[in-house]
Amino acid sequence: MGPEPLDDAVVxxxxxxxxxxxxxxxxxxxxxxxxxxxxVAAGLxxxxxxxxxxxxxxxxxxxxxxxVLGAGxxxxxxxxxxxxxxxxxxxxxPQVSPLLGVHGVRRLLAAQLTIDxxxxxxxxxxxxxxxxxxxxxxxxxVFVLWNSFTxxxxxxxxxxxxxxxxxxxxxxxxxxxxLVWPRLGDSLARTVAAAAVVVALATTPLLPAGVxxxxxxxxxxxxxxxxxxxxxxxxxxxxxxxxxRPAPTSDEREDA
Amino acid sequence: xxxxxxxxxxLAGSAVVFVLKLVGHLVPEHWLAQPRVARTAALxxxxxxxALVAVQAATSGSELVADARLPALAVAAVALVLxxxxxxxxVLAALTAALLRxxxxx
Numbered sequence: 001m002g003p004e005p006l007d008d009a010v011v012x013x014x015x016x017x018x019x020x021x022x023x024x025x026x027x028x029x030x031x032x033x034x035x036x037x038x039x040v041a042a043g044l045x046x047x048x049x050x051x052x053x054x055x056x057x058x059x060x061x062x063x064x065x066x067x068v069l070g071a072g073x074x075x076x077x078x079x080x081x082x083x084x085x086x087x088x089x090x091x092x093x094p095q096v097s098p099l100l101g102v103h104g105v106r107r108l109l110a111a112q113l114t115i116d117x118x119x120x121x122x123x124x125x126x127x128x129x130x131x132x133x134x135x136x137x138x139x140x141x142v143f144v145l146w147n148s149f150t151x152x153x154x155x156x157x158x159x160x161x162x163x164x165x166x167x168x169x170x171x172x173x174x175x176x177x178x179l180v181w182p183r184l185g186d187s188l189a190r191t192v193a194a195a196a197v198v199v200a201l202a203t204t205p206l207l208p209a210g211v212x213x214x215x216x217x218x219x220x221x222x223x224x225x226x227x228x229x230x231x232x233x234x235x236x237x238x239x240x241x242x243x244x245r246p247a248p249t250s251d252e253r254e255d256a
Numbered sequence: 257x258x259x260x261x262x263x264x265x266x267l268a269g270s271a272v273v274f275v276l277k278l279v280g281h282l283v284p285e286h287w288l289a290q291p292r293v294a295r296t297a298a299l300x301x302x303x304x305x306x307a308l309v310a311v312q313a314a315t316s317g318s319e320l321v322a323d324a325r326l327p328a329l330a331v332a333a334v335a336l337v338l339x340x341x342x343x344x345x346x347v348l349a350a351l352t353a354a355l356l357r358x359x360x361x362x
Contacts, residue, residue: 027341034346043257048266055270058277060305065269067308069257072317075265079272085304086273088297093280094288111278167353170328173313174349177329180305181336183298192299193306200307204315216307217300224296 013130021137029145036153038172041163042070046154053150061086073210092119099131113139195219323362328353
């Protein structure tokens with residue numbers, strides 16, 4: 001918290017931000033179980049799985065990395081796919097950086113915690129103490145719970161044996177579907193999604209594993225370049241777990 | 257896949273993702289504020305995730321495959337329409353595939 005005196009309204013805002021942060025952190029952290037289990041099912045060991053959650057710390061990128069590696073894709077394809085999916089975090093920086101005003105080591109820490117959820121919670125609160133509380137509580141909360149639940153999932157996954165028997169391969173597909181679902185709001189996004197599916201499936205028999213997925217990104221880049229600029233940009237972060245999307249109105253109403 | 261390859265992918269991939277996050281905190285805001293940049297980034301996310309759905313649900317190695325994963329994905333889609341939380345969607349898909357396979361579906 002900053003040194004400035006806090007009046008009652010600000011205190012209430014900060015409380016609302018913290019409460020929201022905790023609920024988002026639990027919802028997001030919980031599905032770390034599925035990441036951990038799917039990662040070991042994809043052939044990574046527990047240490048590699050934990051390294052992804054601690055160091056990469058971006059759900060979409062992590063699921064993509066294990067998806068490409070599990071399908072037999074090369075390291076380069078996994079790195080490229082994870083990086084492309086992580087690019088949106090780079091777009092969150094300019095939104096949260098002015099809210100936080102931190103430098104040095106704390107800026108590095110803030111960068112690592114800049115994900116869908118922390119950005120979403122920070123930006124729905126008024127700039128100032130509430131926005132900062134929203135960012136840090138969500139970022140740290142998701143980090144701690146996401147990593148704890150990843151470990152639990154990896155340990156569970158190791159004891160399960162054949163992942164197909166438990167439908168974990170289908171769970172991986174469902175995880176990607178749930179991640180993309182909230183992003184399909186406009187018709188351009190739905191068209192790009194359909195084209196990406198067609199491109200990926202059509203080229204799978206022809207190209208090395210991992211490349212069809214990257215090729216689908218080209219579809220999006222072409223669509224982004226060609227589509228009329230009138231379409232509203234979708235810069236607002238969409239929290240990955242579909243129901244963890246911050247709903248400040250319902251949360252804050254009790255304080256109003 | 258060798259252990260070294262996996263570690264290279266994990267560590268280099270993590271470094272790339274971190275640098276992207278950091279760049280967002282360091283570059284002047286107006287560089288990334290262009291609507292076309294933001295929209296293209298959003299579409300790239302949609303395309304990659306959609307392609308991953310397809311590859312994860314309907315391929316095996318370099319072959320197209322239709323097996324228990326497809327009905328499981330359909331169940332996941334219904335759960336999403338009903339606004340089920342992420343973890344419920346994933347578990348329902350796993351249970352569907354596991355059940356169908358126990359019944360003899362490939």
